[in-house]
Amino acid sequence: xxxxxxxxxxxxxxxxxxxxxxxxxxxxxxxxxxxxxxxxxxxxxxxxxxxxxxxxxxxxxxxxxxxxxxxxxxxxxxxxxxxxxxxxxxxxxxxxxxxxxxxxxxxx
Amino acid sequence: xxxxxxxxxxxxxxxxxxxxxxxxxxxxxxxxxxxxxxxxxxxxxxxxxxxxxxxxxxxxxxxxxxxxxxxxxxxxxxxxxxxxxxxxxxxxxxxxxxxxxxxxxxxxxxxxxxxxx
Numbered sequence: 001x002x003x004x005x006x007x008x009x010x011x012x013x014x015x016x017x018x019x020x021x022x023x024x025x026x027x028x029x030x031x032x033x034x035x036x037x038x039x040x041x042x043x044x045x046x047x048x049x050x051x052x053x054x055x056x057x058x059x060x061x062x063x064x065x066x067x068x069x070x071x072x073x074x075x076x077x078x079x080x081x082x083x084x085x086x087x088x089x090x091x092x093x094x095x096x097x098x099x100x101x102x103x104x105x106x107x108x
Numbered sequence: 109x110x111x112x113x114x115x116x117x118x119x120x121x122x123x124x125x126x127x128x129x130x131x132x133x134x135x136x137x138x139x140x141x142x143x144x145x146x147x148x149x150x151x152x153x154x155x156x157x158x159x160x161x162x163x164x165x166x167x168x169x170x171x172x173x174x175x176x177x178x179x180x181x182x183x184x185x186x187x188x189x190x191x192x193x194x195x196x197x198x199x200x201x202x203x204x205x206x207x208x209x210x211x212x213x214x215x216x217x218x219x220x221x222x223x224x225x
Contacts, residue, residue, distance in 0.1 A: 035216075041197055043199060045213045048213045086151060095164050099150065
């Protein structure tokens with residue numbers, strides 16, 4: 001069973017497009033994390049959310065606790081945004097569950 | 109900028125051998141984590157550590173695994189008797205200068221690739 005589901009699994013976009021990646025979860029959570037994994041394997045934390053919305057540069061993350069859903073948006077996408085984007089949730093017991101990731105390719 | 113460092117970057121071992129993966133978390137962080145990612149699969153949580161003890165562990169983290177913070181700077185993951193299926197990338201992370209670590213951004217190391225032959 002998957003506690004965290006992401007969609008789409010793969011996404012190809014033209015440079016400049018607005019991108020949305022979705023995450024749904026089935027467990028009660030204390031926080032939701034969006035992570036970026038580069039082709040070399042390194043992982044970078046983008047956002048930690050427990051409610052509402054956060055913005056950092058061209059990235060925006062939102063969460064709807066009632067609907068158990070979060071979205072990651074990228075405005076004015078660029079080839080350097082190409083990576084795997086992972087949604088992870090921390091449940092109230094401090095266990096973490098990861099989605100399978102969304103592989104994004106931005107074409108110049 | 110402070111970072112989490114992991115050594116070695118690649119460890120090759122024979123099945124049945126013990127391995128220790130090392131991590132140096134960010135110095136003022138309070139919460140420490142190990143994750144693994146089998147090639148082509150999703151990241152999986154192994155264990156979280158706070159105040160010198162395990163605070164949470166997953167089903168994967170069985171008696172073959174142990175963690176330790178031996179000297180206040182290193183955070184190690186030991187696998188007692190490695191199996192072929194332990195081959196994976198192992199990531200260490202740290203977070204939290206405040207109590208309530210699960211609500212803090214985590215900083216990840218670059219990972220150690222473990223290959224069990």
